[in-house]
Amino acid sequence: MELADYRREYLQGGLRRNDLPDTPLALFETWMQQAIAAGLPDPTAMVVATVDERGQPYQRIVLLKQVDEQGFVFYTNMGSRKAAHLNHNPRISLLFPWHPLERQVHITGQVEKLAATEVMKYFASRPKDSQIGAWVSKQSSRISARGLLEAKFLEMKQKFASGEVPLPSFWGGFRVKFDAVEFWQGGANRLHDRFVYQREQDGWTISRLAP
Template sequence: MELADYRREYLQGGLRRKDLPDNPLSLFETWMQQAIAAKLADPTAMVVGTVDERGQPFQRIVLLKHTDERGFVFYTNMGSRKASQLAGNPRISLLFPWHTLERQVHVTGQVERLSAMEVMKYFSSRPKDSQIGAWVSHQSSRISARGLLEAKFLEMKQKFASGEVPLPSFWGGFRVKFDTVEFWQGGANRLHDRFLYQREGNGWAIDRLAP
C-alpha cells in the first residue's frame, strides 16, 4: 500500500462549544485523566518543540510531571540541547498525541526555570537508579559507545550505595507558562473539531478552527 493511500475514519466522538469549560486547564486535566484511564502507553508523553539560534526547530518527547494554573512542568539536564536552546529563546510548544483517543492537545508559551526547592523536591521522589542516571548522562553530548554509560552508571551506583544521591548541579526543570491551548478531536469525513484557547486579559478567548 502506498503511504498516500493509508487512511482511517475518526469516529469516537465530537467536541462542541457548549461543552467547553472557561479555562483550558480544566479540559486538559479531564482529557489527561481519560488518557490514563484508557491505559494509553505513556499518556504523559509530550512532544517538546524548541528553536536554536539559527531558527532551526527541534522536537523530542519528554514526560510531563506536573500541571496547574502556573503552567506545565518538566525536568531535564540543564546542559542538554533543549535547555541550551530555551536559554536563548524561551518560546516553546508542547504536543500531546493521544492517537488512540483520536485527540491532540497543542500548547504554546514561554518557559521559566524552576526553583531549586521545586527541583530538589521532585529529584528526591525519583527512584534511586533514576537519580544515579541523572548523574551519568551529560545529555546531548557525543559519546563513543554505550559501554561508557554503563560503566559510569555502575561506578556511580557503587559510590552512592550507602547513602542518598545528591542533586546534580546541572539538573533542573522548566515551567511552561502557557499562552494558547488547542484541543483537537477527530471527526468523521475529516470534519475534525478544533478549539483554540488564547489568553485575553484575565480570561480566555475561545475560537473554533477549521479542520
C-alpha cells in the same frame, strides 16, 4: 501499500462549543484523566519543540511531571540541547498526541526555570537508579559507545551505594507558562473539531478553527 493510500476514519466522537469549560486547564485535566483511564501507554508523554539560534526547530519527547494554573512542568539536564535552546529563546511548543482517543492537545507559551527547592523536592522523589542516571549522562553530547554509559552508571551506583544521591548541579526543570491551548478531536469525513483557548488580560477567549 503506498503511504498516500493509508487512511482511516475518526469516529470516536466530536467536540462542541457548549461542552467546553471556561478555562483550558479544566478540559486538559479531564482529557488527561481519560487518557490514563483508557490505559494509553505513556499518557504524560509530550512532544517538546524548541528553536536554536539559527531558527532550526527541534523536537523530542519528555514526560509531564506536574500541571496547574501556573503551567506545565518538566525536568531535564540543564546542559542539554533543549535547555540551551530555551536559554536563548524561551518560547516553546508542547504536543500531547493521544492517537487512540483521536485527540491532540497543542500548547504554546514560554518557560521559566524552576526554583532549586522545587527541583530538589522532585529529585528526592525519584527512584534511586533514576537519580543515579541523572549523574551519568551529559545529555546531547557525543559518546563513542553505550558501554561507557553503562560503566559510568555502575561506578556511580557504587559511589552512592550507602547514602543518598545528591542533586546534580546541572539538573533542573522548566515550567511552561501557557498562553494558548488548542484541543483537537478527530471527526468523520475529516471534519475534525478544533478549539483554541487564547489568554487575554481578563481571562480566555475560545475560537473554533477549521480542520
